Amino acid sequence: MYSTLVSDLHVRLPFDDFTMGVLRVLNVPPTQLHPNSWASLQAFRLVCRVFHLRPSPQVFLQYYCTHPGDLISWLSLVGQSHQCLLASYTQSFKRFKTSFFKVVIRSAGARYFYFENGEPKFSFYWTKHPTPYRVWPRASLTQEDLYMLSYLDQLPKKLSSKKIIGVFSSSRPRDDLFDIMAAVGPSSKEVFLELRRKKLEEKKRKGGESASHVPVEMTSQKGDLMPPAAAKKKSKRRDCTARPSTPRSSSPKKSRGTFSADGAADALSAMFDAQLKINQGIEVSLSSEEAEIVSAMRPEIVLYALNEFHARAMVMGRHLNIVLSQLPKTSKLAAEIESL
Incomplete structure (x- = not known):
């Protein structure tokens, strides 16, 4: 493998299923895929990770096409002009060919590179026939892939792959990624909130969840973000504390533990108000948007x-x-x- 993949693009071994899936579909080994294309792959992985999406090779390839020549050479992913999520890492990747290292697969790590039947999970050697395509067929996408594609299409276009790659070494990757998005499109907070709202609505349509999962009460009440149903549960726990024979019934952990998985999001949203008072003399103020971000998170x-x-x-x-x-x-x- 070329050293620049590890030192500059933060590629790590063993590869995850997404990376091996892209190599397998394109029919190329890691060294035959051009470093610029590796940068796009890594940037796509990070964007999906920040938004809690599972990266899909089919969705990733929707944004690119390939034009392999007759001669055996590196394969480059060319961005679709009408659907360009990520900008190229650099116009010219220089001096990457002279520094490389050899990967030796030992028996203890063979499962990361081979299937159970002994077939390699991706090509180890350069191939004569990389996969050519102009537009990746949408008919091959699953329902999950189509949802993910519509989700990503709402992000600003031509995000800098180079800046996103730099987020790998950041201690605050989500904030840094939002800053990058804000530089080329709407504010990062607006994009995040809009995507979160649509995700909640999609969950409601798919799973038939109750209306309490959609933060209607939270947005309609500026001063109080706590749903009425959660307030009733809180008063009920106060009544339980008066029973001397059941001292453990007042424990928040026990009462919260009786919630179902679907009710966990409601219990979580009830924890956040427009103003949180922590101890005496300390007050934390949250805007309605910030409280909505936290309440929409999975437990x-x-x-x-x-x-x-x-x-x-x-x-x-x-x-x-x-x-x-x-x-x-x-x-x-x-x-x-x-x-x-």
């Missing part, structure tokens, strides 16, 4: 975010403790911090 995404924030808070707390220990007079400040 597993929220748990992941909470775990990350908790870990960062522990690191910052440890650093603060070290800084305070080095100051001569910190008794008053330390007392104020402990009282929070």
